[in-house]
Amino acid sequence: MEKKIVLKLNNIEKEYFGNKVLKGVNLTVKAGEIHALVGENGAGKSTLMNIIFGMPVIHSTGGFNGEIEIDGNQIEVKSPKDAMDLGIGMVHQEFMLLPGFTITENIKLNREITKHNALSKILGPSLKSLDIEAMRKDSKKALDQLGMTVDDWLPIAGLPVGYMQFVEIAREIDKKNMKLLVFDEPTAVLTESEADKLLEAMKKLAGQGIGILFITHRLDEVLAVADNITVLRDGEQVGALTHEDATVEKIAQLMVGRKVERIEHEIMQQNESDEIIMSVKNLRVDMPGEMVRDISFEIKKGEILGIGGLAGQGKIGIANGIMGLYRATGDVLMNGKKIELNNPKRAIEDKLAFVSEDRRGVGLLLDTSIEMNVVMTSMQIQDKYLKPLLGLKFFSMQDVKGIREWGNKMIKDLDIRCTGPAQYTRRLSGGNQQKVCIARALTLEPEILFVSEPTRGIDIGAKKLVLDLLVKLNREMGMTIVMTSSELGELRSICDRIAIVYEGKIEGILSPKASDVDFGLMMAGEYSSRSKEVV
Amino acid sequence: MKSMWNKIINKYGYPKVYIVIFLVILIITAIIQRQDIPGLFRDSIVRIGMNSVLVLAMVPSIASGTGLNFALSIGIICGLLAGCISIELNMTGFSAFMTAVVVSIPMSAVSGYLYSKLINKVKGDEMTISTYMGWAIVSLMSIAWLLLPFKSPEMIWAIGGKGLRQTISLAGRYDKVLDNFMNIKFMDMNIPIGTLLFFGALCFLIWLFMKSKTGAAMLASGDNPKFAEASGINVDKHRTIGMVISTILGGIGIIVYAQSYGFFQLYQGPLMMPFVAISAILLGGASAKKASISNVISGVILFQMLLTISLPTINKLMPEGNLSEVIRIIVQNGVILYALTKVGGSD
Numbered sequence: 015m016e017k018k019i020v021l022k023l024n025n026i027e028k029e030y031f032g033n034k035v036l037k038g039v040n041l042t043v044k045a046g047e048i049h050a051l052v053g054e055n056g057a058g059k060s061t062l063m064n065i066i067f068g069m070p071v072i073h074s075t076g077g078f079n080g081e082i083e084i085d086g087n088q089i090e091v092k093s094p095k096d097a098m099d100l101g102i103g104m105v106h107q108e109f110m111l112l113p114g115f116t117i118t119e120n121i122k123l124n125r126e127i128t129k130h131n132a133l134s135k136i137l138g139p140s141l142k143s144l145d146i147e148a149m150r151k152d153s154k155k156a157l158d159q160l161g162m163t164v165d166d167w168l169p170i171a172g173l174p175v176g177y178m179q180f181v182e183i184a185r186e187i188d189k190k191n192m193k194l195l196v197f198d199e200p201t202a203v204l205t206e207s208e209a210d211k212l213l214e215a216m217k218k219l220a221g222q223g224i225g226i227l228f229i230t231h232r233l234d235e236v237l238a239v240a241d242n243i244t245v246l247r248d249g250e251q252v253g254a255l256t257h258e259d260a261t262v263e264k265i266a267q268l269m270v271g272r273k274v275e276r277i278e279h280e281i282m283q284q285n286e287s288d289e290i291i292m293s294v295k296n297l298r299v300d301m302p303g304e305m306v307r308d309i310s311f312e313i314k315k316g317e318i319l320g321i322g323g324l325a326g327q328g329k330i331g332i333a334n335g336i337m338g339l340y341r342a343t344g345d346v347l348m349n350g351k352k353i354e355l356n357n358p359k360r361a362i363e364d365k366l367a368f369v370s371e372d373r374r375g376v377g378l379l380l381d382t383s384i385e386m387n388v389v390m391t392s393m394q395i396q397d398k399y400l401k402p403l404l405g406l407k408f409f410s411m412q413d414v415k416g417i418r419e420w421g422n423k424m425i426k427d428l429d430i431r432c433t434g435p436a437q438y439t440r441r442l443s444g445g446n447q448q449k450v451c452i453a454r455a456l457t458l459e460p461e462i463l464f465v466s467e468p469t470r471g472i473d474i475g476a477k478k479l480v481l482d483l484l485v486k487l488n489r490e491m492g493m494t495i496v497m498t499s500s501e502l503g504e505l506r507s508i509c510d511r512i513a514i515v516y517e518g519k520i521e522g523i524l525s526p527k528a529s530d531v532d533f534g535l536m537m538a539g540e541y542s543s544r545s546k547e548v549v
Numbered sequence: 550m551k552s553m554w555n556k557i558i559n560k561y562g563y564p565k566v567y568i569v570i571f572l573v574i575l576i577i578t579a580i581i582q583r584q585d586i587p588g589l590f591r592d593s594i595v596r597i598g599m600n601s602v603l604v605l606a607m608v609p610s611i612a613s614g615t616g617l618n619f620a621l622s623i624g625i626i627c628g629l630l631a632g633c634i635s636i637e638l639n640m641t642g643f644s645a646f647m648t649a650v651v652v653s654i655p656m657s658a659v660s661g662y663l664y665s666k667l668i669n670k671v672k673g674d675e676m677t678i679s680t681y682m683g684w685a686i687v688s689l690m691s692i693a694w695l696l697l698p699f700k701s702p703e704m705i706w707a708i709g710g711k712g713l714r715q716t717i718s719l720a721g722r723y724d725k726v727l728d729n730f731m732n733i734k735f736m737d738m739n740i741p742i743g744t745l746l747f748f749g750a751l752c753f754l755i756w757l758f759m760k761s762k763t764g765a766a767m768l769a770s771g772d773n774p775k776f777a778e779a780s781g782i783n784v785d786k787h788r789t790i791g792m793v794i795s796t797i798l799g800g801i802g803i804i805v806y807a808q809s810y811g812f813f814q815l816y817q818g819p820l821m822m823p824f825v826a827i828s829a830i831l832l833g834g835a836s837a838k839k840a841s842i843s844n845v846i847s848g849v850i851l852f853q854m855l856l857t858i859s860l861p862t863i864n865k866l867m868p869e870g871n872l873s874e875v876i877r878i879i880v881q882n883g884v885i886l887y888a889l890t891k892v893g894g895s896d
Contacts, residue, residue, distance in 0.1 A: 339779055359781030368779065376779050379772040381839055386765065391780035394766050403761070410762040 017044040019086065020194050020225035021066070021102075026080035028061055028072070028249075035061050036078070036249045043194060043225040048216060050228045050240035054269055054324065054502070054537070058249040059229050063196055066227075067097045067104055085193070101193035103186030105200055109178045113171035118146075118153040120170055121185045127152070156184040159222070160215045176208030180215070187219065194225045201232060202326070213239050231269075231324055233262045233538045245269055266534025270502060291315040291494055292462060297344035299328075299335030306331040306342075307518030313462065313496060318488050320509030320526075321498040324537055328518035329498050330371055333464040337361045337368040339376070348462070362395045367460035369451045371467035371498070377451040378439045385421030385435040387450050392457045424453040428483065445476025452483065463487070466498040481508055502533060514541075564884045565834050568851050572858070579862045589858050591739060595728065596853040598744035599809040603826040604833075604849045605751060606798035611830075611840040612759070613791020614771030614784075615668050617888070620679035621823035623664055624799020626690050627656040632804055632813050633713065636722055637701045643730075646723040646808055653800035661796030665789040672774075676837065676889070687820045694815045717813040724811045744809060751798070752842050758794070767791050771838070802826075828852060828881040831888045855880065 021043040028036040036058045043049045053059050064072050065082070068091035072078060081088055084100050091097050097104075111120050127149050128142035153166045162180050170178060179200060186195055197216070201209040209232075216239055220226050230236060236243055243260050245253035245268040253268040292313040299306035306328040313319050323329040335342035338358040346353040354360040361368075370376040379387050389399045399416050403409035421435035428449045432442060439450055448468060455463055465484065469477040485508050487493045499505050505512050506526040513523045514536035521536045535541040557566055579586060603621070610618035631653030635645045664682065671678045695712040699705060704717050718724075730743025758764045770777040770787040777784050803822075807813050830840055833848020856877055863873040 337779070357781075358779055362781050370779060372775075376773075376775045379769055379776055381772050382768065390765065390769055390776075393762060394769075395781050397762075400762055403757070411757075412760050412762065412765055414760070 017046060019043070020045050020084065021227070022081075022083040022086075023062075023066075024081040024083070026062065026065060026078060026082075028058075028065065028078040030075055034249060036065075038080075039244075039246070039249075039251050041244055041251075043227055045193070045223045045225050046220050047241045048220050048226045048228055048239050050230065050236040050243045051246065052229075052231060052233070052236060052243065052265060052269060053246035054231070057246040057269075059246060060198070061249075062246075063104070063198060063229065066091065066102065066196065068093045068095075098189065101189075101191040103189060103192050103195045105179070105182050105186060105195065105197045109182055111170045111178055111181060114169060116167050116169050117157075117164070117173075117181050117184075118150050118166045120181055121153045121156060121166075121188050122149045123185070125189070152188055153184065156188040159187060159218070160184055161211075161218065162215075174208075176204050176211070179204060179208070179212060183212075183215065183219075187224070192224055194227065195219065196227045196229070198229050199231070200228075201230060201235060209235065231538055233265050233540055236260075236265065237262065262535065262538070262540050263531045266538060266540070267530045268534075270530040270534040270537070289315040292346065292348045294332075294336070295345040295347075297332065297335055297342060297346065299331040299340050299342040301328075301331035301334055301340040304328050304331040304334075305518050306335055306515075309344075309515070309518070309520055311513055311520055311523070313494060314510075316488070316492050316494055317510040318484070318495045318497060318508055320505035320512035321496065321515060322500070322502050322505050322512055322533075322537070323515035323521075325500060327515050329500075329515040330466060331518075332515070333368060333466050333496065333498055334370075337366060337464060339368075339370075359395060362391060362458060365459070365461040367455035367458045367463050369448075369455050369463070369465045369468060371470060373444070373447055373451060373471070377454075378447060380440040381438055383421075383436045384425065384430065384432055384439055384442075384450055385417050387439050388421055388424050388453045388457055389417050391454055396458070398457075420457065424457070428453055429479070443476070444472035445479065448472060448476070448480055449483070452480070456487070460493070462494045462496060464496045464498070467500065468497065469499070469501065469504060477504075484508060502537075506533075562834050564832050564887055565847070565851070568832055568855060568880070568884075572851065572855055575855070575858045575862050578866070579858055582862060582865050584861055584865075589861070593850075593854045593857040594745075595739075595741055595809060596857055597849050598728065598741045598748060599806050600825065600829065600853055601744070601748040601845070601849050602751060602798060602802035602805045603822065604802075604829045604845050605748070605755065605842075606795050606802050607826055607830045607835070608755060608795075608840045608842065608845060609758075609767070609791040609798070610795035611835060611837065612771045613767045613788045614774060614838070615665075615788055615792055616676040616679070616837045617827045617831075617885075618679060618792070618795050618799075619676060619823050619827065620664060620683035620686070621795065621799040621826060622683040622687050622819040623660050624657050624796035625803040625819040625822055626686060627660055627796070628653045628800035628803035629807075629813055629815060629819070631656060631800065632807060633697075633699060633704060633717070636704055636717070637699050639701070641722055643723065643726050646726050646804065649723075649804045650801050653804060654797055657797040657800035658793050661793035662789060664796065665792035668792060669785045669788055683823055684820065687817065690819075691816045713815055715814070715816055715818075717815065719807060719811050719813065723808050726808050727805065728809050741809065744805060747805060751801070752845070755794075755798075756842050763787070763790065824881060824885065825852075827888075828884045831884045832880075835888075836891055837888050852880075 019042055023039060023041040026036055026039045039062060051059055065078050070093070082091060083089065089100060091100065127145040129145045131143045134141040150166055157164065157166060160180055160183060164177060170181065186192060200212060204212060213235060216226055216228065228240060237260060241257050243255040243265065244251060245265060247269060255264065290312050295310045297306055297309045303326055309332060321329045321332055331340065334340045336346055338356050338361045342355045346355065348364060353364050374380065379390065392398045393400060399413045399420065400410040401413045403411045418435060424430065425432060425435060430446050430449045432446060439447055442450065468480050468484065481504065484495055484497065488495050497505065497509065509526055511523055512526055514521045514533065516536065516539040521539060522541050524532055524536065532541065579589060606621055606624065607618055610616070632649045634652055635649040638648065640648055668675050668678065697713065699713055704713050706712050706714055727743035727747055728741035759768065766782045767787040767790055769780065769782055770784045774784045829848040829852040830844055831848065832851050833844035835844040835848065859876055860873045863876060
């Protein structure tokens with residue numbers, strides 16, 4: 015018997031400010047089917063979800079092209095409320111629950127069952143009282159459906175994280191006409207056993223005839239439950255697999271693919287030197303959203319080391335931790351000397367420099383001139399660009415002339431497009447702001463330069479310029495560079511070695527020429543277990 | 550035409566442009582009314598000098614990132630206390646004035662330091678906290694003024710013989726010592742050169758400080774604390790420095806104010822004074838995040854001229870009631886309101 019099609023997407027396209035993020039995606043979900051949607055960060059998964067759910071951000075940026083069909087009828091989803099009325103439910107990655115309310119109250123929020131009382135009969139239905147009995151009965155039913163035995167009158171605050179996830183699902187399935195349920199990386203915050211329970215519940219729901227769209231980057235989960243798998247890469251639909259012919263390797267390869275042509279002059283020669291400039295042992299960094307749990311690795315002198323991995327896995331935390339911006343523990347040795355952690359000043363004094371991933375938040379003084387941005391750190395830490403006032407050593411004044419000269423030199427060397435060294439950095443474009451950040455780091459004359467997400471939020475032309483600049487610094491000045499980036503293509507185009515971080519640990523270190531499969535497996539945290547199987 | 554208007558607004562900001570237009574209208578009205586124009590300008594200049602240092606006190610606090618210093622009253626009170634001490638010591642003339650200034654500095658420095666401890670604990674809410682802190686200190690000091698053991702008969706209540714008076718006259722002490730210093734007559738106007746010079750010297754010192762290493766670190770802490778932290782700058786320390794300098798300038802500012810005005814006003818006197826200084830610097834084009842010496846100069850000129858000229862002009866237009874006072878309140882609070890709505894916005 016042919017199953018009914020719940021959701022059909024025809025040729026969905028979406029542009030953000032001239033940047034195509036979805037390039038004709040087709041997708042069908044049948045009743046009782048679990049359909050997995052996988053892809054790297056930025057592949058377009060969330061955008062697709064936002065379109066299905068009618069999020070306002072889609073319409074405020076010019077809408078989208080293509081058709082959405084629900085139950086065979088072409089529809090227009092203008093708002094999340096429309097989506098809910100049509101029977102589309104969403105389980106969010108971050109919980110949307112009221113911590114002070116009970117489980118029942120959360121499940122029934124804004125859909126409370128009410129009954130008339132004396133007052134409401136006179137003053138209208140908004141004063142009806144709640145039918146707690148009926149509400150609890152409904153909630154119990156929904157929780158039972160998920161195989162959950164918990165008192166439905168407990169407040170949300172204090173429940174284990176896994177339970178909250180289930181409450182969220184219970185809320186969705188309690189809606190009467192639920193046809194399609196979207197899970198947005200639901201297992202990201204769960205422990206393994208909780209995740210298993212969730213997957214079981216998903217199967218159970220599918221058995222009851224609800225179509226499920228499951229977004230994740232954990233490939234083993236996909237293989238465990240999904241009937242069909244769609245792989246997105248850079249907004250393109252690069253693969254549609256069925257459960258039978260899918261393997262982890264296949265999905266991994268599709269996910270990563272080859273994206274950026276390598277920059278011409280890269281990999282001139284593999285760095286011969288094996289001298290270790292820095293070794294990191296058991297580093298833990300307490301950076302919210304990017305926790306680093308026990309990382310050890312070594313940086314060779316004169317190399318470009320790439321640090322990659324999916325968002326939230328902890329790659330960003332490494333440089334931030336070593337530079338002392340977030341609380342870190344562990345041992346960092348540079349040339350055999352220990353670097354003091356949790357002290358940015360000492361890190362800079364020890365000849366480390368950092369270009370932050372948060373350019374506007376951490377990297378720049380937006381309402382200060384380019385030249386002051388460039389010399390500020392060097393002036394404060396290394397006492398450069400200063401001169402005494404009237405010969406008095408005690409009063410160190412800014413050396414206006416020296417600052418101007420250096421500012422001009424940096425603007426020329428790095429080709430910063432601006433009206434002059436006194437221009438405020440707020441008015442610069444993203445790429446030029448990034449160059450100012452790099453100029454500031456260079457002014458410190460570091461031995462190791464940490465660069466985080468150097469191309470985030472800047473346009474393609476500027477991206478290439480920034481990457482070329484990093485290569486130039488490395489090749490011509492012999493600077494050791496550690497580059498953290500979410501864009502694997504970018505790392506593979508300029509790095510000598512690439513470390514992939516998964517769940518706060520290093521999953522492995524690869525050569526940039528390693529296969530797509532290996533990269534894909536590492537990013538999904540499947541590499542170590544797979545390679546063991548092979549051996 | 551429209552693009553030129555936009556250009557002007559972008560360069561100077563709405564408050565400055567509107568107030569300049571309003572001021573021009575007022576001056577034209579005053580000429581039509583045959584007011585004593587040279588007299589109005591003379592009064593304006595005196596008042597500009599009188600208020601200048603208090604407005605300057607806003608610069609270090611804004612630049613260090615603690616926002617508009619609504620608790621400038623703390624510095625003002627230190628200045629008043631130092632002034633009372635100089636009278637108690639029975640000093641007169643310029644030396645008395647300088648003694649008051651010198652005595653006020655350590656007191657302001659200590660209270661500014663203590664106050665910055667609080668301010669560094671409430672990052673993000675500095676301006677709310679400082680408003681109420683300022684008011685609370687003024688009230689607390691109202692009790693202290695009654696209890697402090699001053700003995701000079703010039704200052705204590707005639708009846709009862711205890712507690713300081715509401716208003717303490719400086720006549721015969723250092724009334725107008727700066728105003729009359731190097732006083733020159735220009736077109737029948739007495740220009741308070743001394744006060745303006747004193748203000749100029751302080752401006753120069755602050756400007757010099759901003760150009761020093763510490764000053765640069767303070768500006769960086771104010772512009773982007775996260776950047777400063779990542780550059781190894783101790784943000785709290787530089788916020789403290791900014792607050793201490795602001796408080797010291799507040800103390801000096803009130804002594805300059807008093808010598809020109811001729812009186813010390815105790816008790817509720819300092820209550821609203823920070824607000825006057827704040828609106829002046831905001832009119833000068835400063836925001837709650839950025840301020841410069843030029844903002845101080847143009848702000849204090851605009852605001853004080855507006856007050857001086859609007860009083861007789863508007864009262865003549867509408868003799869009933871005190872409309873000019875109403876205008877002052879609207880302008881003063883309106884510009885503060887405008888600046889506060891701009892905090893964290895426009896990005």
